[in-house]
Every structure is written in C-alpha cells, then in structure tokens.
Amino acid sequence: MPTELVFRDDAYAQEVTARVVAAAPEGVVLDRTNFYARAGGQPGDAGVLRWAGGEMAVADTLKGADDTVLHVPAPGAALPPISAEVTAALDWARRHRLMRMHTSMHLLCSLIPGAGVTGGQVGADKSRLDFDLPDPPTKESLTEALNALVAADHPVGELWISEEELDANPGLVRTLSVQPPRGSGRIRLVRIGGEDAPVDLQPCGGTHVRRTGEIGRVEVAKIENKGKANRRVTLVLAGE
Structure with a gap:
C-alpha cells in the first residue's frame, strides 16, 4: 500500500x-x-518517531518500493512495533531551511530565463x-x-496538469538531465506569483514556503565555471 504523503497537502505539518x-x-x-523522501535534489527529512514506551531517531528518509517511504533509523535506534501508533515529528528547523532554500532556487531560475538547468542540490546551509x-x-x-523577489512576498502554490498538457508545453521543464516522474497521468507544478503572470512555474515535487517573504535575505555566494558553458550558482541564506 502506498504511503500517504501528508506533506504534499501540508508542507507545514510538523507532527502527524x-x-x-x-x-x-x-x-x-x-x-x-x-517526512519528505530524498528526491529531485532535495534531501530526505530527519526527525523522530515516538510511540508508547519508545522512540526512534530518523536519520534520513528515502523512497521505498511500491510508492512507500522509508524512515531510516539512526545507528543503534530501536524499531517501533508493527501496527504501533507513532507520532512522526520533523526536525522542523532543518526542514524549514530546506523549504526556504528550495523556493529561492526557483526564484533564481526565473532570473535566468532560457538557460537549461544541468544539475542542482538543495541544502540547509547552501544550495x-x-x-x-x-x-x-x-x-x-x-x-x-533575488531579494527584490523575496521582498515582494509573492504567493507560492501548486497546480496539477496532465502529462499531455506537459508534452504540449515542454518549456515548463527547465532541467536538462532529469524529467518529471511519469506514470500517474498528472504532473505537479509549483507556481510562484499570480496565476495570470507567474514569476516562476515549473514541475517540482519538493516542499516550499507559502510566500517568498518567508525566505529572508538570500545571497549568491559564488558563480563557478564548471565547463565550457556550465555555470554553478551557489546560494546561501544570509546572516544565519
């Protein structure tokens, strides 16, 4: 049975x-x-599972077989009993930083239109x-x-389109090496800004903040030459 992904509907659910x-x-x-399972350049979540009489530190979260999610125990951690009711509590400070970072990366994409994305990695300290x-x-x-877009406090939302609609609008996909997952018949888009004239609109399965103002000040730490036409842009959350 597939794991129900609570974060898909509520990225702010700190405990379930x-x-x-x-x-x-x-x-x-x-x-x-x-808990978000590692995918699309976003790390898996960490946190803890608590049940009557015990708890397990979660070191990482990965995708499992048949659309399940694996909560990877920290070394030496006890496992919960089968069928036990648990409280799944995120390391919220880390998750929220990842959400701020991920949304800022979408803003960065909007500032470099037409350039394909050849790789990326979301990180709590730098992306x-x-x-x-x-x-x-x-x-x-x-x-x-970037900080002008942050200060404008644009709303961040999502919409779903069919795979056929994505095929008819291939420019929505910015990544050159990774394509959105297919097979379910629909694709999730993350939209920053209004419906009529979004700042950014592209397929993404990750977690994001509700508004750009929540990101805080962000800085481009460096731009590196990684090949003939490949430029790596590194972002950090300023003053943290």
Whole structure:
C-alpha cells in the first residue's frame, strides 16, 4: 500500500499521527507521513518517531518500493512495533531551511530565463544550481534581483496538469538531465506569483514556503565555471 504523503497537502505539518506498516533496519514504513523522501535534489527529512514506551531517531528518509517511504533509523535506534501508533515529528528547523532554500532556487531560475538547468542540490546551509549558460550575470546583480523577489512576498502554490498538457508545453521543464516522474497521468507544478503572470512555474515535487517573504535575505555566494558553458550558482541564506 502506498504511503500517504501528508506533506504534499501540508508542507507545514510538523507532527502527524501514523501507524507502523513495516519495520526493518533499512527503514520504517508508515501508513502516512509528513517526512519528505530524498528526491529531485532535495534531501530526505530527519526527525523522530515516538510511540508508547519508545522512540526512534530518523536519520534520513528515502523512497521505498511500491510508492512507500522509508524512515531510516539512526545507528543503534530501536524499531517501533508493527501496527504501533507513532507520532512522526520533523526536525522542523532543518526542514524549514530546506523549504526556504528550495523556493529561492526557483526564484533564481526565473532570473535566468532560457538557460537549461544541468544539475542542482538543495541544502540547509547552501544550495546550488548549474546552468547551461556561457555568460552569467554577476553575483551582485543576481543577489539584488533575488531579494527584490523575496521582498515582494509573492504567493507560492501548486497546480496539477496532465502529462499531455506537459508534452504540449515542454518549456515548463527547465532541467536538462532529469524529467518529471511519469506514470500517474498528472504532473505537479509549483507556481510562484499570480496565476495570470507567474514569476516562476515549473514541475517540482519538493516542499516550499507559502510566500517568498518567508525566505529572508538570500545571497549568491559564488558563480563557478564548471565547463565550457556550465555555470554553478551557489546560494546561501544570509546572516544565519
């Protein structure tokens, strides 16, 4: 049975109650979870599972077989009993930083239109995007433009389209090496800004803040040359 992804509807659910479906050293499967499984450049969540008489520190979260989610126990952690009711509690400070970072990366994409994304990684301390871009803007100009978008406090939302609609609008996909997962018949888009003229609109399965103002000040720390036309842009949350 697939794990119900609570974070898909509510990325701010810091704790949820769930039932243990399976428990093994490689991971604990719950019937529902607020933990994001590592994918699309976003790390898996960490936190803790608590039940009557025990708790298990979650070191990582991964995708399991048959659309399940594996909560990976920290070394030496006890496993919860099968069918036990648990409280799944996120390391919220870390998750929220990842949400702020991920949304800022979408804003960065909006500032470099037309350039394909050749790679990327969301991180709590720093994040990066690689662009197929021979002549990038300066880090100072990108930093200024990013913080203008943050200060505008644009709403962040989602919508779903069919796979056929995505095929008819291939420009929505910015990544050159990774394509949105298919097979379910629909694709999730993350939209920043209004419906009529969004700041950014592209497929994404990750977690994001509700409004850009929640990101806080962000800075382009460096722009590196990683090949003939490959430029790596590194972002940090300023003053933290």
